[in-house]
Amino acid sequence: MDYTSPIKCRKVLSIQSHVIHGYVGNKAATFPLQYRGWDVDVLNTVQFSNHPGYETFTGYKYDPKTLQDIVENGLVDSLHIDYDAVLTGYLPSVENLQNLAHIINKMKETNKHLKWILDPVLGDNGRLYVSGDNVPAYKTLLRENTIYLVTPNQFEMETLTEITISSLETLRRSFQEYHRLYPKTERIVVTSLELNSDDSTYIVACCDTTNKDDDIWFFEVPKIKAHFNGSGDLFAALLLDILVPSRSLEVNYPSNHIPLHEALGQTLWLVNEVLERTFELARPLLVNGENVDQEIPKIKDLRLIQCRALFALDCIPSLTPTRVPSTVV
Amino acid sequence: MPRLLATQSHVVHGYVGNKAATFPLQCLGWDVDCCNSVQFSNHTGYGMDKVFGNITEQHHLDQLLSGLFNNFPKEYNAMLSGYLPNKDSVRCMGTNYKRFKMANKDSIWLMDPVMGDEGVLYVSEDVIPEYRALALSEDSKVDIITPNQFELEILYDKKINSMDELKLALLHLHKTIPIIVVTSCNSKIFDDQEYIYCIASMKGKEPIVYRVPLIDSYFTGVGDLFSALLVDKVFSLLTGKSNQEFAQQVNAVLNIIQRVLHLTKSMGPKNIKSKIGSALDMKEMELRIIEARDLFTECNGGDENFIHSRL
Numbered sequence: 287m288d289y290t291s292p293i294k295c296r297k298v299l300s301i302q303s304h305v306i307h308g309y310v311g312n313k314a315a316t317f318p319l320q321y322r323g324w325d326v327d328v329l330n331t332v333q334f335s336n337h338p339g340y341e342t343f344t345g346y347k348y349d350p351k352t353l354q355d356i357v358e359n360g361l362v363d364s365l366h367i368d369y370d371a372v373l374t375g376y377l378p379s380v381e382n383l384q385n386l387a388h389i390i391n392k393m394k395e396t397n398k399h400l401k402w403i404l405d406p407v408l409g410d411n412g413r414l415y416v417s418g419d420n421v422p423a424y425k426t427l428l429r430e431n432t433i434y435l436v437t438p439n440q441f442e443m444e445t446l447t448e449i450t451i452s453s454l455e456t457l458r459r460s461f462q463e464y465h466r467l468y469p470k471t472e473r474i475v476v477t478s479l480e481l482n483s484d485d486s487t488y489i490v491a492c493c494d495t496t497n498k499d500d501d502i503w504f505f506e507v508p509k510i511k512a513h514f515n516g517s518g519d520l521f522a523a524l525l526l527d528i529l530v531p532s533r534s535l536e537v538n539y540p541s542n543h544i545p546l547h548e549a550l551g552q553t554l555w556l557v558n559e560v561l562e563r564t565f566e567l568a569r570p571l572l573v574n575g576e577n578v579d580q581e582i583p584k585i586k587d588l589r590l591i592q593c594r595a596l597f598a599l600d601c602i603p604s605l606t607p608t609r610v611p612s613t614v615v
Numbered sequence: 616m617p618r619l620l621a622t623q624s625h626v627v628h629g630y631v632g633n634k635a636a637t638f639p640l641q642c643l644g645w646d647v648d649c650c651n652s653v654q655f656s657n658h659t660g661y662g663m664d665k666v667f668g669n670i671t672e673q674h675h676l677d678q679l680l681s682g683l684f685n686n687f688p689k690e691y692n693a694m695l696s697g698y699l700p701n702k703d704s705v706r707c708m709g710t711n712y713k714r715f716k717m718a719n720k721d722s723i724w725l726m727d728p729v730m731g732d733e734g735v736l737y738v739s740e741d742v743i744p745e746y747r748a749l750a751l752s753e754d755s756k757v758d759i760i761t762p763n764q765f766e767l768e769i770l771y772d773k774k775i776n777s778m779d780e781l782k783l784a785l786l787h788l789h790k791t792i793p794i795i796v797v798t799s800c801n802s803k804i805f806d807d808q809e810y811i812y813c814i815a816s817m818k819g820k821e822p823i824v825y826r827v828p829l830i831d832s833y834f835t836g837v838g839d840l841f842s843a844l845l846v847d848k849v850f851s852l853l854t855g856k857s858n859q860e861f862a863q864q865v866n867a868v869l870n871i872i873q874r875v876l877h878l879t880k881s882m883g884p885k886n887i888k889s890k891i892g893s894a895l896d897m898k899e900m901e902l903r904i905i906e907a908r909d910l911f912t913e914c915n916g917g918d919e920n921f922i923h924s925r926l
Contacts, residue, residue, distance in 0.1 A: 289874070289877040289878050289880075289881040290878070291882075291906035291908075291909075292909075293906045293908060295905055304651070306649060306650045306679060307648045307683060307686070307690075317641050320638050320908075321642075321908065324905070327628045328634070329627045330625070333650075333654075333675075333679065335683045336682070336683070336686055340686060342682065342685065343682060344678040344679055344681070344682030345678065345679055345682070346675050348654070348669075352654075352667075352668060355667045355668070356627055356654070356667045360627070360657060360668070361627065361657075364656070364657075364894055365656070365661070365894060365895075366895075367628060367898070589616075591616060591646050594642070
């Protein structure tokens with residue numbers, strides 16, 4: 287009998303929140319990554335019954351020392367695990383953030399290929415979700431550490447660069463300012479930008495600063511009239527999958543990287559499919575449920591399990607990118 | 616979509632407890648709500664000085680499970696429990712699972728009474744009466760248990776040295792538990808170095824003996840994968856989604872496990888038999904749950920017939 291598998295695993299350490307019910311944080315990232323062949327080491331920064339978008343939730347945060355102990359003494363010093371990537375999302379305290387930078391730098395000493403994908407979770411729609419001391423902490427962290435990819439949303443990008451983004455021109459200035467302030471960040475993707483009053487699309491933009499000739503690219507993504515919890519966490523995980531090559535591939539074919547804007551186009555297509563399918567599946571509940579009066583219904587749980595066939599696709603279609611003009615008239 | 620609540624351990628690296636159970640069940644179409652009874656860096660076979668992390672305190676576990684019951688009282692089709700670190704966590708799981716079971720009469724509850732193996736207890740002795748109470752009280756709500764022989768003897772409170780004694784033990788436990796699967800019997804009953812013997816017994820029916828070739832290596836998480844796959848099969852049996860009989864369902868589970876173990880062994884280093892306590896050996900012998908993705912759905916038990924006899 288054949289005891290081989292077509293799946294060659296890549297390894298990622300994902301450091302995010304855990305909810306028992308539903309799909310945000312590690313619960314949104316882990317299954318899609320696993321289904322796409324990643325061996326995911328899952329470090330939970332909190333354990334909650336469900337996400338705070340529900341009226342009530344219970345649970346607790348892990349102590350930063352315990353988390354540091356698990357990674358530093360366990361995964362790094364005892365097990366010597368060679369990760370291809372580390373993915374970090376919501377962290378409950380500034381202390382977590384500082385510990386993390388220390389550990390990831392230590393991991394990089396023995397593993398030069400390690401890629402840090404960081405979602406700087408600060409807030410959304412003009413509002414901070416985290417305590418105010420996270421802002422300077424993230425600024426310091428981004429100034430001092432090499433990050434393979436950061437994925438701020440509009441509010442986070444504005445907070446990090448202190449530039450309000452209201453047009454393609456200010457978007458370009460904000461990328462330039464970001465690069466000036468945090469030159470060690472290699473790739474930037476800004477999600478869910480609202481640049482004008484057009485309600486039917488939003489903008490996602492990216493820039494690969496490792497490639498001097500590369501432009502700032504953007505995508506116009508059709509909006510689905512609903513709010514989805516966990517979509518940002520799913521997005522970061524899928525972009526990681528599409529962008530980060532397997533280590534053996536990278537060593538043998540260093541030029542075989544997919545360009546950032548192509549990876550982003552595929553990720554946006556895939557996330558959009560998941561959201562549309564989730565919307566279809568949730569629709570019967572919306573008609574009869576508590577959300578009926580809301581103009582923008584809130585869909586609390588992505589239907590990731592029902593979408594698993596999408597995660598198995600080998601060839602992912604792509605949305606079409608546009609260059610941000612170098613001078614906007 | 617069926618939804619399952621699983622309460623057992625979580626390891627950051629590797630595949631035991633919830634990490635072994637969740638992905639296979641998700642591949643089979645389950646929404647898996649995993650409540651972690653511990654968060655450790657890796658399983659304890661790596662050596663106790665190489666395990667970092669902590670146990671979920673009893674009051675936290677209770678908050679989590681009651682929080683779920685308050686928000687989602689009617690959503691679970693199945694409940695699963697595995698390793699729980701102490702008597703408080705076993706009792707807390709039991710109390711909360713009973714509430715779920717009472718609110719969802721058609722749901723199924725599989726309890727793996729994880730206490731030890733081959734004569735060695737891995738939990739403190741005060742856990743024993745908790746599992747006995749959950750399994751043996753007249754109003755027990757547990758539908759399926761998956762003890763190994765050592766755990767069966769603890770629940771039965773008597774050593775089992777022969778097939779007749781085994782039959783009596785099963786009869787005794789069937790007074791309160793409809794389905795019992797003994798995941799491995801020891802050499803006092805089946806003296807055979809080359810095979811593992813496992814018994815599946817449904818109340819009122821003749822117990823079935825399965826004989827599965829022993830793969831010479833050291834695997835962890837096999838019992839957790841087994842109980843996860845079994846709960847899926849029993850669920851499809853009870854909901855009429857499968858026309859296979861129980862005997863075939865258990866055979867299918869054993870086939871999948873066997874394939875996962877062969878895959879794991881073939882991907883590990885050659886000529887190494889891993890030793891408990893050697894962290895780097897352990898790392899190589901983690902179950903290849905991700906690489907086995909397609910086995911969980913494709914392997915349907917028609918491959919090999921492990922049914923050996925009736926008890």
